[in-house]
Amino acid sequence: MSRKIAALAAALSAAGLVAAISLSPINPSNAAPSAGPPAADDAMVSALARDLRISPADARARMAREGKAAEVEGFLRTSLGTTFAGAWLDPTGSTLTVGITDPARAGLVRAAGAVPKTVPRSLAQLDVLKSRLDAQPAPKTVPGWYVDVTSNQLVVLTKAGKTQQAKAFAKASGVDTAAARFVISTESPRPLIDVIGGNAYYIGSGTRCSVGFAVTGGFVTAGHCGQTGANTTQPSGTFAGSSFPGNDYAWVRVAAGNTPRALVNRYPGTVPVAGSTEAAVGSSVCRSGSTTGWRCGTIQQKNASVTYPEGTITGLTRTNACAEPGDSGGSWLTGDQAQGVTSGGSGNCTSGGVIYFQPVNEILGAYGLTLTVSGGTPPTTPPTTPPTTPPGGTTWQAGTAYAAGATVTYGGRTYQCLQGHTAQTGWEPPVVPALWQAR
Template sequence: MARKPALFAAAAVTLTTTVIAALTMTPATAQTSKGNVLDGAQVSAADNVAPDMLSAMARDLRISPDQARQRLAREHTAARAESAMRATFGDAFGGAWLNGDATTLTVGVTDARQATLVRAAGATPKTVARTEAQLNAVQARLDAASAKAPKTVPGWYVDIATNSVVVSTKAGAADAARAFVAAAGVDVKSVRIENSTEEPRPLIDVIGGNAYYIGSGSRCSVGFSVTGGFVTAGHCGTTGASTTQPSGTFRGSTFPGRDYAWVQVAAGNTPRAQVNRYPGTVTVNGSTEAAVGASVCRSGSTTGWHCGTIQQKNTSVTYPQGTVSGVTRTNACAEPGDSGGSWLANDQAQGVTSGGSGNCSSGGTMYFQPVNPILSAYGLTLLTGGGVPPTVPPTTGPTNPPGGGTWAAGKAYAAGATVTYGGSRYTCLQGHTSMAGWEPPNVPALWRVG
């Protein structure tokens, strides 16, 4: 016991210097008058963000493009600070989260000495009763008992900011939720029952970020390119199922339990580190996980680009097919057809669309499967830095369609634009950049006849 304070003293030096070094800031920069590590965030951390992403964030988060750029810089700083603190505290880490406008990073602490270290690093400490590991253990026990979850419980998740595990329930069914918690044998003091109107379901059957087809014609979307193929949602296809556009084979798929899969593409298909943002593309430059409270944007061909914030991580959600655990809960909208699509925090891959409730008219709650566990599960390497979407070979510009008419690949079309192809007239349903393989007859989510 006499050695324990010495360990914390060493950690104080390590944490402070590690965080400051990770943020590429001098101690004087980190220690501002407010003592907030985010005050020193440099806009240059978000300089390369695509203008269309800034516009989407401004629209959905109701901020200006410049405020969106500043927010991304603060979130970039917060992610690196959180990573350093997590490595230092280990299993004693109490979690970290951003406030609503991402101006303050709060860190849960269970010891006064931890609080001193957090303040020294420029973050705000908050005393909590349970560590993140303890909350995750509660969630894991609920996961293990998921077969006993009543249909009135749409899911459960670790809520770091309230230091509890939330079990969602339909109105009037709280007793059934409590019985489920009791049957799981968890500490009831760590659980909060919360009413919910969610009706989660997998989002499948129409294209997402980049279209691909499964088996006899069902459609999903490419999540992120990896060496030899791409990752996507597990509910899109089972192991061994074949795909077209691009052609390939599901080499691994898990659903329910988790919601991830990977497809190995056939020769002639070239995976690139790009995500389609309708129109244009975003280059993927890594997969650093954003903090709770950070902004996140989603690509889907049904509803285009939409942004929101990360609400909770390590969530469990119950679909009609079963419970999926380890997904991230957000308030970014999506609709059926956005399944498997890409979630990005600036240029960092976050995950692939799993499912959710609501729509982009009334709002809703959506979940994505984090990408790093997918890469780890299958031993995959995320492709980063340049290229074009993996569904087609690179193109150098508009090309004449083989079916004849005015439609061309490599051209940006706005909603309402009209083209001809194969003797028919088509009207564009949503803005996108056309690609070979996306001829109007092949993509009814993008074009309608007439």
């Protein structure tokens, strides 16, 4: 609260009536609030100037006026109590109007530097009307509704030719149609979240991780980000499977309306995902994450094991590309080929370090997932070149679901399953020590 508003509040408290103190009106010649807002971010100023089609100087002035208006509105919202009926700026952001239900409070509004307007319903009364609509299932012909403080009404949107259904919805909710305005709308609201690798998502009460790669029905990510059953937001979904420690992979099944895309965020821009052919040691690799963006390095070793405080993770790929907390679960690419999801490591993106990723083909095989790729069906890309003909003395079979602890033979040798998965060609026991241990 600015010093002038604080002084006004003190005067009101002491005198019990509208003070003779005058706050400067909110207008272009008086742009800066008395306490001063934080300095405007250059990128925000540029975006505002671009989209509102005004100059950068006008954008800065507008932001300053809006900062002052927010202070005034907050003061009047409290001071006017149940007579407050909302506040709004004119299209230029120069004049703040405040609705009141008691004309006797107009002097207080003027003293605070705003313009009073007497209206029949308080904001609290309008909010009650809206809550009645919120409590009822809406017909599909009603795209939405909101409180419009400028007209002191509840606005109900309706499809063309369906106004009577909208009125019936309002009436059934207990809303007096005299307090509502029914507006024809072409809106078709839907969630606008594309599932893109490297983007942030949130788990539970706000823990942040990064999307790995979009798959049919959701996305893959790191297992340490959430346990099976944990809920996510942005996009909304649920961990359908998670393995950590031992492994560090998981997949999230997203809610309807979220669209898996064959893309990874490059910060800025995106890159396509065309498949998951495994790159060789020494290959360049780039990763995307919501903390440090797009970083690159080289693949140093494969089938590495690393011991975290929670336990040992096996079958990881070791790199010299950096990452930091919040990047976990994010995408690793060589060219347009998916490689894995960020697990963890040492160092940071200032001093450098060693970071490990969980190979993506193992995750896809473990959960029977299909990678979302550009151009249609992903190519068959086993992690290594398989033998063309299984040797004698083999009970292992591609397509069979194996549980941890199961034993098979391959080439006359016995192997024990380390983690549950569905076998596929290219994942024969001798070539995937992360899945099978020779006995």
